Amino acid sequence: MNQPDSATFAPHRFLIVEDSYDPSAVAANETLFCVANGYIGIRGTFEEGRGAYHHGTYLNGFYETEPIIYGEHAYGFAKNKQRMLNVTEGTMIQLYVDDDPLDLSTGKIIEYRRYLDMEKGCLNRELTWSSPSGKLITIESTRLVSFVREHIAAIRWKCRMHEQGATLTVISGMFGKVKAQVGHEDPRVGTALRQNALIPTGKKIDNVYGSLRHITRNTRFNIVCTMANELTTDSHFATFQQATSQEVSHRFQINANPQSEVTLSKYLCYYSSIASAPKKLSALSMKDVQEARKAGFDRLLAEQAAYLSDFWRTSDVRIEGDPSVQQSVRFNIFHVLQAAGRNSRTNIAAKGLTGEGYEGHYFWDTEIYAVPFFMYTNPNIARHLLEYRYNILDKARERARELDLNGALFPWRTINGEEASAYFPAGTAQYHINADIFYAMRKYWLVTGDTEFMLRCGAEVGIETARFWLDMGDYIPGKGYCFNEVTGPNEYTALVNNNTYTNLMARSNLEQAASVMEWMRDNHPEEFARLQDKTRFEEQEINDWKNAADRVYVPHNRELGLYAQDDSFFDKAVWDFDGTPPDKYPLLLYYHPLTIYRYQVLKQPDVVLAMLLQGDRFSQEEKRRNFDYYDALTTGDSSLSPCVQSIGAAEVGYIDLAYDYFMQTARMDLDDINRNVKDGVHTAAMAGTWLSVVYGFAGLRDYDGRISFRPQLPPEWKGISFRLRVRSSLFEVRIGEQETQYELLEGDPLTIHHGDEEIRLEHGRSASGRHGPRPINGMHSGSPRRNLRRAKA
Amino acid sequence: MNQPDSATFAPHRFLIVEDSYDPSAVAANETLFCVANGYIGIRGTFEEGRGAYHHGTYLNGFYETEPIIYGEHAYGFAKNKQRMLNVTEGTMIQLYVDDDPLDLSTGKIIEYRRYLDMEKGCLNRELTWSSPSGKLITIESTRLVSFVREHIAAIRWKCRMHEQGATLTVISGMFGKVKAQVGHEDPRVGTALRQNALIPTGKKIDNVYGSLRHITRNTRFNIVCTMANELTTDSHFATFQQATSQEVSHRFQINANPQSEVTLSKYLCYYSSIASAPKKLSALSMKDVQEARKAGFDRLLAEQAAYLSDFWRTSDVRIEGDPSVQQSVRFNIFHVLQAAGRNSRTNIAAKGLTGEGYEGHYFWDTEIYAVPFFMYTNPNIARHLLEYRYNILDKARERARELDLNGALFPWRTINGEEASAYFPAGTAQYHINADIFYAMRKYWLVTGDTEFMLRCGAEVGIETARFWLDMGDYIPGKGYCFNEVTGPNEYTALVNNNTYTNLMARSNLEQAASVMEWMRDNHPEEFARLQDKTRFEEQEINDWKNAADRVYVPHNRELGLYAQDDSFFDKAVWDFDGTPPDKYPLLLYYHPLTIYRYQVLKQPDVVLAMLLQGDRFSQEEKRRNFDYYDALTTGDSSLSPCVQSIGAAEVGYIDLAYDYFMQTARMDLDDINRNVKDGVHTAAMAGTWLSVVYGFAGLRDYDGRISFRPQLPPEWKGISFRLRVRSSLFEVRIGEQETQYELLEGDPLTIHHGDEEIRLEHGRSASGRHGPRPINGMHSGSPRRNLRRAKA
Numbered sequence A, B: 001m002n003q004p005d006s007a008t009f010a011p012h013r014f015l016i017v018e019d020s021y022d023p024s025a026v027a028a029n030e031t032l033f034c035v036a037n038g039y040i041g042i043r044g045t046f047e048e049g050r051g052a053y054h055h056g057t058y059l060n061g062f063y064e065t066e067p068i069i070y071g072e073h074a075y076g077f078a079k080n081k082q083r084m085l086n087v088t089e090g091t092m093i094q095l096y097v098d099d100d101p102l103d104l105s106t107g108k109i110i111e112y113r114r115y116l117d118m119e120k121g122c123l124n125r126e127l128t129w130s131s132p133s134g135k136l137i138t139i140e141s142t143r144l145v146s147f148v149r150e151h152i153a154a155i156r157w158k159c160r161m162h163e164q165g166a167t168l169t170v171i172s173g174m175f176g177k178v179k180a181q182v183g184h185e186d187p188r189v190g191t192a193l194r195q196n197a198l199i200p201t202g203k204k205i206d207n208v209y210g211s212l213r214h215i216t217r218n219t220r221f222n223i224v225c226t227m228a229n230e231l232t233t234d235s236h237f238a239t240f241q242q243a244t245s246q247e248v249s250h251r252f253q254i255n256a257n258p259q260s261e262v263t264l265s266k267y268l269c270y271y272s273s274i275a276s277a278p279k280k281l282s283a284l285s286m287k288d289v290q291e292a293r294k295a296g297f298d299r300l301l302a303e304q305a306a307y308l309s310d311f312w313r314t315s316d317v318r319i320e321g322d323p324s325v326q327q328s329v330r331f332n333i334f335h336v337l338q339a340a341g342r343n344s345r346t347n348i349a350a351k352g353l354t355g356e357g358y359e360g361h362y363f364w365d366t367e368i369y370a371v372p373f374f375m376y377t378n379p380n381i382a383r384h385l386l387e388y389r390y391n392i393l394d395k396a397r398e399r400a401r402e403l404d405l406n407g408a409l410f411p412w413r414t415i416n417g418e419e420a421s422a423y424f425p426a427g428t429a430q431y432h433i434n435a436d437i438f439y440a441m442r443k444y445w446l447v448t449g450d451t452e453f454m455l456r457c458g459a460e461v462g463i464e465t466a467r468f469w470l471d472m473g474d475y476i477p478g479k480g481y482c483f484n485e486v487t488g489p490n491e492y493t494a495l496v497n498n499n500t501y502t503n504l505m506a507r508s509n510l511e512q513a514a515s516v517m518e519w520m521r522d523n524h525p526e527e528f529a530r531l532q533d534k535t536r537f538e539e540q541e542i543n544d545w546k547n548a549a550d551r552v553y554v555p556h557n558r559e560l561g562l563y564a565q566d567d568s569f570f571d572k573a574v575w576d577f578d579g580t581p582p583d584k585y586p587l588l589l590y591y592h593p594l595t596i597y598r599y600q601v602l603k604q605p606d607v608v609l610a611m612l613l614q615g616d617r618f619s620q621e622e623k624r625r626n627f628d629y630y631d632a633l634t635t636g637d638s639s640l641s642p643c644v645q646s647i648g649a650a651e652v653g654y655i656d657l658a659y660d661y662f663m664q665t666a667r668m669d670l671d672d673i674n675r676n677v678k679d680g681v682h683t684a685a686m687a688g689t690w691l692s693v694v695y696g697f698a699g700l701r702d703y704d705g706r707i708s709f710r711p712q713l714p715p716e717w718k719g720i721s722f723r724l725r726v727r728s729s730l731f732e733v734r735i736g737e738q739e740t741q742y743e744l745l746e747g748d749p750l751t752i753h754h755g756d757e758e759i760r761l762e763h764g765r766s767a768s769g770r771h772g773p774r775p776i777n778g779m780h781s782g783s784p785r786r787n788l789r790r791a792k793a
Helices: A023-032 A278-295 A297-315 A323-339 A365-377 A379-391 A393-402 A432-448 A451-472 A500-523 A525-535 A540-551 A593-597 A606-613 A620-631 A641-651 A655-666 A683-697 A786-792 B023-032 B278-295 B297-315 B323-339 B365-377 B379-391 B393-402 B432-448 B451-472 B500-523 B525-535 B540-550 B593-597 B606-613 B620-631 B641-651 B655-666 B683-697 B786-792
Strands: A015-018 A040-042 A057-067 A080-086 A093-097 A108-117 A122-130 A136-145 A152-161 A166-175 A198-205 A209-216 A222-233 A236-244 A247-256 A261-272 A317-320 A474-476 A480-482 A719-726 A729-735 A739-746 A750-754 A757-761 A767-770 B015-018 B040-042 B057-067 B080-086 B093-097 B108-117 B122-130 B136-145 B152-161 B166-175 B198-205 B209-216 B222-233 B236-244 B247-256 B261-272 B317-320 B474-476 B480-482 B719-726 B729-735 B739-746 B750-754 B757-761 B767-770
Touching: A015 A023, A015 A323, A040 A136, A057 A261, A093 A136, A093 A152, A136 A297, A152 A166, A152 A278, A152 A297, A166 A209, A166 A222, A166 A261, A198 A236, A198 A247, A209 A247, A209 A278, A222 A236, A222 A247, A222 A278, A247 A261, A261 A278, A278 A297, A297 A323, A297 A365, A297 A719, A317 A323, A317 A683, A323 A365, A323 A655, A323 A683, A365 A379, A365 A432, A365 A683, A365 A719, A379 A393, A379 A432, A379 A451, A393 A451, A432 A451, A432 A500, A432 A719, A451 A500, A451 A525, A451 A540, A480 A540, A500 A525, A500 A540, A500 A606, A606 A620, A606 A641, A620 A641, A641 A655, A641 A683, A655 A683, A683 A719, A729 A750, A739 A750, A739 A757, A750 A767, A757 A767, B015 B023, B015 B323, B040 B136, B057 B261, B093 B136, B093 B152, B136 B297, B152 B166, B152 B278, B152 B297, B166 B209, B166 B222, B166 B261, B198 B236, B198 B247, B209 B247, B209 B278, B222 B236, B222 B247, B222 B278, B247 B261, B261 B278, B278 B297, B297 B323, B297 B365, B297 B719, B317 B323, B317 B683, B323 B365, B323 B655, B323 B683, B365 B379, B365 B432, B365 B683, B365 B719, B379 B393, B379 B432, B379 B451, B393 B451, B432 B451, B432 B500, B432 B719, B451 B500, B451 B525, B451 B540, B500 B525, B500 B540, B500 B606, B606 B620, B606 B641, B620 B641, B641 B655, B641 B683, B655 B683, B683 B719, B729 B750, B739 B750, B739 B757, B757 B767
Parallel strands: none
Antiparallel strands: A015 A108, A040 A057, A057 A080, A093 A166, A108 A122, A122 A136, A136 A152, A152 A261, A166 A247, A198 A209, A209 A222, A222 A261, A236 A247, A317 A719, A474 A480, A719 A729, A729 A739, A739 A767, A750 A757, B015 B108, B040 B057, B057 B080, B093 B166, B108 B122, B122 B136, B136 B152, B152 B261, B166 B247, B198 B209, B209 B222, B222 B261, B236 B247, B317 B719, B474 B480, B719 B729, B729 B739, B739 B767, B750 B757
16 A cells, blocks of 8 residues: 555545546436535536536525325325425526537537546536537536535636637526426425426626526525626627526627637526525625626636645545545545535535435435534534534424424424425334434534534434433333334334334433433533523433433344344345346335335345444444344345445455445446436435445444544455544544554544554554454355345346 | 014104204205215205305216325325216206395295105205295205116205295206315315316207216216206296306296296206216217106106115114104115115215215225125115126226235225225225125125125135235244234224234135135036136135135234234323313324324224124123223224224123214214214214114124124113015014014025024014113223213213
8 A cells, every 4th residue: 555645645636537428328427517515506517508408506405395285184294395496597608600509419529528626626528529510619618616605606618719710609698497307206306396486586687797586486585696707709709688587698799710719707696585685685696796707717716626625635535446436435525515505504415416306305314424424524514514403493393293292303304494204104204313313413522522512502402302202202011112103214114113223313312312411511500501491401301311211122032133123023024035126126116115014125224224323232243143134135225225234244344245335335326326316416325435434444433432443444455544533633544454554633632442452643653553364255155145236237 | 662563664754854044054964965866966055056065966986087196106106086076066946036036144034944855765945035125935845866767866946926926037057167175184075186177068958958068187077967947837937048168057037926836847867978978978868857857756756755665664773762863873874875876886985975075985884884784675785886896806906916916906995996095004005995895795695695796796806805815915933924014994003014803804805715716616616617717716726815814813912811903002002092182083183193103092993893793703701801992992083983882882781882882873974973074974884873773782693694683772762673684585673672573574484593592584473582681871880981971072
């Protein structure tokens, strides 16, 4: 392994390159080449528009609602659908060469190259095209959505003539009559709104600027999109303006000389009334776009590169020995960054801002998959994500009231904080999200040391979630504290009693809420009193929670030596895997829920996940036995699973299996393994890639804030290195073939563990721990490989 | 007890009388005064239209479909909504006295009487009204829907002047632009179609006849409604015609002399293309209406009375000692007759043809509640109802294929044979309907001796339902044959394993299908061979079914001495009945399904029902213990429950509790106990009234065709008598205070049982059995009374 130079950490190249134009790859690549900054997301459609699969521009948290129509309604069903909206398209730059439109399905492509530059944070295209009438041109475009300026996107577009001149028409505009992406019978995409959501309410255009204004039909949000177009060329040209209620554009008529070049700089700004007063939107967006224009495209590029340099400094993961893995790890990390809302009012949608799958909803993915990555690398973003939950706590309180329960119940899927799941057996019944959220808040606090957050937000969430569990559970004599009629993370089993994952997480929620309140009472009496007052908290509740936690029932089958996924899991027959042809996966698209629910078959291996999140409560032997059993039942139908399976496999010593699962999560979107990248990336699986490296191969464990590693390098690789922040400290972990080196880069000295060995990280002193013998491929013949076989078929 | 004269069986009076006009009772009384013949149903709105709650005219089996929109879709969900349509209103007879419209909210009502005559089968109104300008008139109307002529309804409407004459305008017409009845958030009513279903396609009018033609938007059914208007008076009058696309009418302008009388005879005919060729509808309906007109209203009345005389001869139940019970028993029986389709293409909707509750769907209500009544009193109707199921068997086969199962799965709710339940946990998961249907078919065969039906229809249903159970169940080591992820009749518990009711009924389905096939093989080899060929039946299947049946698992808790409603029922806490205020019932309107499912609480007491349907498999002691336990948990939230509770209570000796539950089922609609009669009557509860008397107080049991009685007369009554048909025999049962008399009226001698005593019924010889000591009120202090308390609160 080459030792990375920890002082400079010079990044490798960070490119995703498409080097030929393939119409059949258009839909997927629009997703992969999406650029976003956590607020604005723009799919990778070509500026000229033609040949696009789906033009998509999204603003995190900008949505429409509509009453959900139920075939059969019942009390307490979620009332309103929420749908992230596709908003005004701003990338449109049409080109006519003489009278031929630039359209890759006509003429001839001489050269083509498109690449996402993850170091610079922009999408580039270089195209040389011969028009049907034989004029040769070269187009170069660069597109970015600014990480520094939340509301700004920009495009620099160049057209260069070759031997011949031509009359060029360039139309650069914005288009308001956009369409929604709809999934028909694929439940993972979501259904269309019944009515067009965006109603045009105004337009403006002058020689440089243009804007379109809309209002949403039901949510009554205003949105303003403003652009500036700046064209430079040494050829003669004229500018025209065009404006209808749904389109504003500048048309440039250019008598382009041979060899001449035309450069268009386009600045886009999106503002919505969710965070700003409706009356100020136009002024705000004009101000931002003017400032961006004044700064200029190069400055925006430089800002972007600086931001990313800072990001990669703490967030990069280097894999030595496999460039394709290296590429996908960075790609996944980059997309997670692009997806994450960072204003405490927005979060991470299941598909980020790359597509409309899952309707732009936020799920538990944030807390269980994305927060660990951010809290170790960009704690500020983790904090924003968790503050979002605190900001919807009142809605969660209302939801608990609706369900006749104390405390708060966070929605299974939502944008605005209200439950938006129209199928409660795999929605509201996933009560575990309550515990997942508090689990992440507490872990964030322990790892970052952000006590202010815990005092101001986390403790209150702890109180209300603990109250919820106490009320929702029932003490059943002979069993203990039970949580009945719940659905765990495994959505192939629903409405069961005592889902092990849920019960373990609820128990931890009760225990940790109690311990946080005790800590607060003893150490922060003023804040304790304030919170007591606000939540009418009584100290007796601490004991109630502890007592309930002590008695939480966890189903365990002594005979089989297994935890039961739930009370009745072992009373079901095992799914007929041998009788299920490969084209019947994912099962959810080919079998009725009643059929799936009737069998032992897993979408998400939730017992395995519970043994990771609560890993300090289980022996290695238990972990192995349960992993063996449940992994054999896991279909691979959920993008959330392979990373968990990878970490689980690594923990119990199945390193090659861990590697195979890792490859599924790491290459999921780049290789379009699930064949639905067109609907958006799998954000949780992308974050799961980081988890698989850091929790999986590096073996990070952080129970109660104790940081330990148990590195295992897959035989396919030569080394892994990454950096983590823990409280004030930044340190680097470099896993080589024989040993792992730990180096403190910033902040206070820190104690960590390598295996059972304590290591003190101090400045100027490198520490290391040796590995055991390297695992050999194929050693774990007892472990199940069904999914891999299928996925590879 | 007065001995009824069995030779003449002179009926008592059969009237439901409303003797004053109460606007607040309008909505409910429209339902109660509905007249119907199993095909056409017309709600009891006034001819003049004004003041109506909901004009409703229904044709059994005439429906519209629309795709069901799911908030979250999944494979195998029911695709289309079905909704029984409100069709062309034909009762409209408007009257203007000088210029004042007849409108009971204006002028003055001098006399008012409306009554449903269940002996004559018509609805009558007698009204003396003083118009706002002081003209006194008397209106008499009689309305019938002919039991003899399937497509015909008719009205005779008379207006008599008193001291003063007046200019009368009578407008008699048909109106096509009718509205649907919608339930908003009451899931029991159903949701509206998104688009108006009936599109007008034609109209005709001449001096006497008029017709309107429509087509349904999606199902593309044609419907023609034709009327004839015949007005006679000794005053001078002129006739005018009016026709728009949605209304045809005759207007009569009459210079009515003092004391003069105007008589309008109106004949209505409904035909749809479901059963007749679209091109023939107009001619068919014209022919029928002409024939009806030619026969004249008096002849229609006489036919109707003759039909009902025949009906009541076998179907009447006499209760001595309580006129209000007597009235309601007859009312309920009459409405069950009105509801029942009798052309093998239609069935009994949950609300009959009286309203749009449950969207006109057919449920298990038919087989479990209505068929026993019909098979003992009008076997021909029972046969039609069961033939309907046979006629949808192919759709049930398709549905099983969709669910990846062998055999056939009948839809939980349907009109056209396709599953229409949009909430599968309380829809498709109620697989038990399969067993309910075959159970009813076999019982029908044993009681009526209709071997032809069993050979032609029943056996095939037996094969396909048994195949279904064999495939749907799984053998679980240590337990037995299990049916997992099902919902039993109790809809307050869903998606459980081994619902006792389902398992017992499935077991019986497997056993009885096997025995029927053995009987057929041995006794009807030709039909056996034909069926074998048609269904690819293999004899080995008989053994497979028997083996599975022998091993069916039934959850029983030895410790508690109770059958468990399902595997996990006793793992749940008991619902907090004490903490639930009376206004929070029915629970389904105030608690999320997740809350209800989490507790031991019952909508339908399905273990109790199982112990009735499979009563020969349980000891009296088991029945009592289980009744005690489950009855205490039953909310009274289902109209299907009190009759079952009444029979169950009677069986275990709680005669006063049986009486109280009986009163709930018997008076449910007349007293509007559930406060939703406006949406239609509760047909199953009405049939359940008959069951409560015959299976409850008379203690009829008919396991395997052995007929026995164990009569118990409630202390409130002096006697009960009714007649039953068993095979060729008709006999009467007269329960008095000391003894019960049995008398053969028609057909072959018959052996029955009184208690354990065998009784041979022969012509000219009355037989009797003595009773034990009469039960005393309040003896069963151990039995739960919660529901009664609440219902009476």
